Amino acid sequence: MSTSVSATSGTKSKSKSRLGFVDRLTNLPKLVKILLWVLLALFLYALPLLEPPLLSTPGTDFGGVLFTVTIYCLVALGLNIVVGYAGLLDLGYVGFYAIGAYTVAILTSFHANWPFLLAVPVAVVATMVSGVLLGAPTLRVRGDYLAIVTLGFGEIIRLAAVNTEWLGDARGISKIDRPPSIELFEIPHLFWEGGTPLLDPDDTTVFLEFGVLDQIPYYWLGLTVVILMLIADRLIKDSRVGRAWEATREDEDAAELMGVPTFRFKLLAFSTGAFVGGLAGALYASRQSFINPLSFLLLFSILFLAAVVVGGQGNRWGVLVGAFLVAYLPERFRDFSEFRVLVFGLALMVLAIFRPEGLLPPRRTLRAKQAGQELAAAEEGDHGEETRVRV
């Protein structure tokens, strides 16, 4: 996180105590930092084997939930490019996810017999193309109109799948190919008795067998893709493209005036987002081995958006946290049975009200807020009324 080093050291003197921990972390020597990252990654990889008591999900498979979490993380990273970086409100993101999943399903099972690894590149290209096809006419529409147009797009994709026999209609497509397995060695799980972790010799995961009964290898695959995406995301955010997106989001006219071809960059954001969504869909279809249109309801678009916004749109770590919460909380709340959606809705409201900037807002927001406050204080003196009335 070299960027954040420079970013925080600049504002360090003014930053509040909540940044203290981050500061201390970023000031550590580089070697230690790398070590910490590796430890974190190892911990994440080992998580489903550890099954820590409070985190683990009673009532459903922890590995399976973690896989879903990685899919949501992936989707959130992709949607974050569209919503967080480029500022385009997309309510039909599930459409891209569906296109990725359906391409893999059709190529590996329904109409052809391709291996999974060959179908994935085709799937992501197909999604990117669909992103361009959808974006080219609609991205000229501004602001919230885009939201409803994309929402419509997502629904059209789903309804087309429901009503088209070639796409398996409501019956769906089964026997989708799984990733190729390399069976190397077995790793035992832990289980917890009271506060003591115990090794469970009967419960093992084979590295790396993409089988039916064990969800953990899929989680490892998903986590790996998420890590790769994170790196790619960081590269792209700090590049010229990332700055062009930021400029377009903050003030489209000004950006256009400064020579940023905003339409082309919006289209790029849209198709990059679609790419990631398609990849997530492809992984999902392979793990499920069966898909039908019920997995691509409008509700999922909404949940994906919730993940991005609750986590902190524009901050890749924030949206990961958001994705984790949105995918994980309903599973963790299984004990509430009938009430779990209710509780989830309440959680969304509470998060929105108490952390309106998202759980981990991007640094830009913190900086902008601070600068704004200083500006207001300097310009207005005692005109405190203004902020109260403004809606």
Add this chain to the structure above:
Amino acid sequence: MNFSFLFNNFAELTVTGLAFGAVYALIALGYTMVYGVLQLINFAHSEVFMYGTFATLWMTITLVGSGNPGGLQTFGIMAAALLAAMVVSGAIALMLEKFAYRPLIKRNAPRLIALISAIGASFVLAELMGVRDDVAGWFGLRETLDDYVGGARVNQSMPNIVQNRTLFAIGEYNIRMVDVIVILSAILMMVGLDQFVRRSKTGRGIRATAQDPETAALMGVNSTRVIQMTFLLGGLMAGVAAFLYMLKIETTKFDVGFLLGIKAFTAAVLGGIGNLRGALVGGLVLGVVENWGSALFGGEWRHVVAFVLLVVILLFRPTGILGESLGKART
């Protein structure tokens, strides 16, 4: 494509389409007004409508009992049900404003987080209705209130108060009485609301805030009250929509709002979001085109037709059929 079917039944398809479109239009008002004033998509508005349908249902069950009402009595029941729907929907809309929006507006939160808060509120409201039998159970009222809370997750339907079967014919086309009632009352409500926003002091406040919140505030418009009024008016209209919907469809369920809400929002955008007359035009157009589309391509493509229409309209008229104009003086 089945052209002959469409042309042979053109009038009937158009009237039934207009009737459902009128319901869309009344719900769309809530979206459009809140958007006009706050630039927020009030995602939970669909639940405001849903509570209205239940208010209608419960009021009717209470009043009808087991007997079959006749004549004037029917009229009284209908009036009471309409009132109940408006009161409940209005109250829910106000609660939404208080709990899901005001805390955010106060903090000047980003627009998108308000959408998330509304989505959360929407889940809470819908699921609360879905577990109403359990909730009643906590108070030991599960048995007593069985008529009201039983079958919380499945369709509940009204006792018949108006005979829907009443038909009259224009030429050889059969027109149902209830469709005519729905269309006329919806248009009446819309005209009333339009005039209210245009002529009353409150309406001027709403328009002023929509146009320029800061200047409006400087001119002495109480923005909190204006926002409350906007939610209340949207809620009342959703209540009317709920009553008319129940008159026509007679059945409701805890998640009935979801699809209708999406459609109504589509209608609002189609007509030009923020524009009251746009909501009416958008709703009616959407209802009719959906019906024509179903006739032409088959019912499975009904929703696809609706969304394709939206995309096409927005491509040619990027701010909807009538454009955005709640704030403009010429509303």
Add this chain to the structure above:
Amino acid sequence: MIRNIRSWRVAAAAVAAGLTLAACGSTADESDNESDSASGDSGSAACDVSLAFFGPQTGPAAGLGQPIIQGAQLAIDQHNAEAECEVGYEQFDSQGSPDQAPALATEAAGNEAIIGIVGPAFSGEGAAAGPIFAEAGLPTVTPSGTNPTLSEEGWDTFHRALGNDATQGPAAAKYIQDTVGAQSVFVIDDASEYGAGLATIVKDELGDTVVGEDTIQVGDTDFSATVTAVTSSKADAVFFGGYYAEAALIVAQLRDSGFEGDFVVADGVKDPAYVDGAKEAAEGTIITCPCIPAEDPAVSEFASAYEEEFGEAPGTYAAEAYDSANIFLDGIAEGIDNREDMLTFINEYDQEGITKQLTFDETGEPSDVAVYAYKVEGGEIVSDQEIE
């Protein structure tokens, strides 16, 4: 960092201690199991076993899940009232979506106490969860998933306690042609797996008598375009493949527009909620169902017990769920406490249930499916005749 190192040491020690404990634990478990199976032979009920429901408990499909949950619950409660050892009942809430099915199925598979699944309720989630149950050898009996392809996947664990669409469709078509005597039929479906599959079979069987068709979407409430299509086609019968929620709305709207022909539907509509929903419009509706009529004392006994326990009449598939759970419970009563024995037991099962003679062929389909016609009369669903 120092604190971190120390805590790692503690953890390591704990793991080491855990290893020895785990070793002890596992041997103790084994001896328990032995004593259990030993006592099982003497005929007393097994302990520490559970059945599970797999299907929608919340979400939009919850209405269809509830009767199944309660039907199985009733069977288990009745069993537990008499047995020495109580059978547990877990619920895996999939919300009817194939999305969450694999994780839930894996969890169910990993819980050794669960030796039977009532479900998966829908065919979609069944297709997603099927391979996992097959791999784990966990027997399932679905009381409601009617997609014919489910039994063709080669899952030994799959069983179906009701006739699939391929058995019911021809019977429904036959009834429409022979008994109703319809010359022109309009076929509507709801684009769901169940509804569309059934409607396609009915259409194929009816051939030329089909004068029109349309598809609606589950969750829609206004069907005016479809209704206009029916009335203008002058059909004298309508077949609808779908569930009761839409069926009630469609029949009400059809009758309101002056349609006077016969309305024929299948088992997805055989639910008291259909009559409650459509009221007078439901009168005369013909419902085909591969389930034994309620005149049988066992069935009416079930119905009254269900009503007493849950305060409502048994809904769609509640009786099938009751039957499904009873198959497992019979096995448990005979002392079965593991999945392997349970699977053998079910594959060889041959008893009369409240819906039909319960016995499965090698693909898991019920061997003997008779389809009956029911009619709505005076606000009740009453049996009409068996469709030969």
